[in-house]
Amino acid sequence: MDRVTFYAMPGSLYSAKARSYLQTHGIPFDEQAPGGARYNDVVVPAIGRWIIPVLETADGTLIQDSIDIMDFLDATEAPERSAYPEGSVLRSVGHVLELFAGERLLRPAMHYRWDFDEMNVPFLTKDFSAALAVGADDDTRDATFAFASDRMRSAKEAFGVSDELVPEIERSYLEFLDLLDAHLAHAPYILGGRPTIADHAFMGALYAHLARDPYPSVLMKQRAQRVWRWTERMRTSDLDASEYVNPVADLFADDDLPETLHALLTYVGEEYLDEAVAQVAAVDQWLTEHPDVTDGEVVLGKPNRRFSGITTFNWRGQPMTVAVVPYRLFLIKRLQDAVAAASSADQESIRQVFTRAGLDPLLDIRPQRWVERVDNREVWGPLGEAVLPA
């Protein structure tokens, strides 16, 4: 592939997700900070919003969304290097981990970035302003950081971080780190011998925030050395896996998933199922209240509107209120599409794995309209019959 331009930021979650694809596949790229003339004058008008990451190919094609970037690049790779497992069970597992990693891990990512100012802010001030105010004087850089960090601190609350829930958010993250660390004892990547959509999705929160920001990076190194090493491995096209004895390039077999992967999926079921269902139900409710929506219309009227409202669900025995993010429906639909493409025998095996983890409702749930992506924007899919748990 010809050299591409990657508009991104070192500390940006979704940039890390797409960048790890470029890096593990050895695709040559020039990273550019958002804010330059081409980004402002060409990229933002074409994409319809200020957002990163954006990929620009040598012929000027622009692609937004970490997933669309990955899919675009993956289409040029040989099947044995694809980020999509060939086995239908593993592919579905990859999709559910992608959903959890990209969306649910925002919560510890935001908490560990924005609630430890003494350790984190000296680094974040420089790290953010280096990308958002390239070449500016110190006053401008400080003002840029103040503006960006205020926005992010309020976004933190939208993702469910509140003082009362912080102890549980921390316990939950540590439990997750322990499970992933134990799982990575088997293979250098999450689904076996090569990186897949699950690894790229986990690189978002686990690298950009939790392995880079001062406070959580120490925590990760002390608590989950294998996870930290995996964040290094996910940034190179070499097999940086000397600690594994004869690592094979194969992914796990569909009928032989390691117990540690089942344990991780069970955690995802316990932690995230109710929240995912609440998100789908809340978007469905929004659609009921907005019957004039048409097929292909940009979700919420403008590409930069992310939240359709708030919803409350039960999390670890306590009510948690979060923003509703219609984009998540796009991710759940990806999972269901992957399942629908599988043979009926494979669909049965997928259901067994998901049922064991308590995740099977995700295979059946559907809102009256899904969210799709067209022309770098989220748009409403066609109207259908909603299927929501009682």
Ligand SMILES: N[C@@H](CCC(=O)N[C@@H](CS)C(=O)NCC(=O)O)C(=O)O
């Ligand atoms: N679904 C998008 C999400 C991208 C996203 O949220 N990017 C953040 C930075 S990590 C952003 O650009 N936010 C815009 C803003 O804060 O205004 C993707 O996967 O690319």
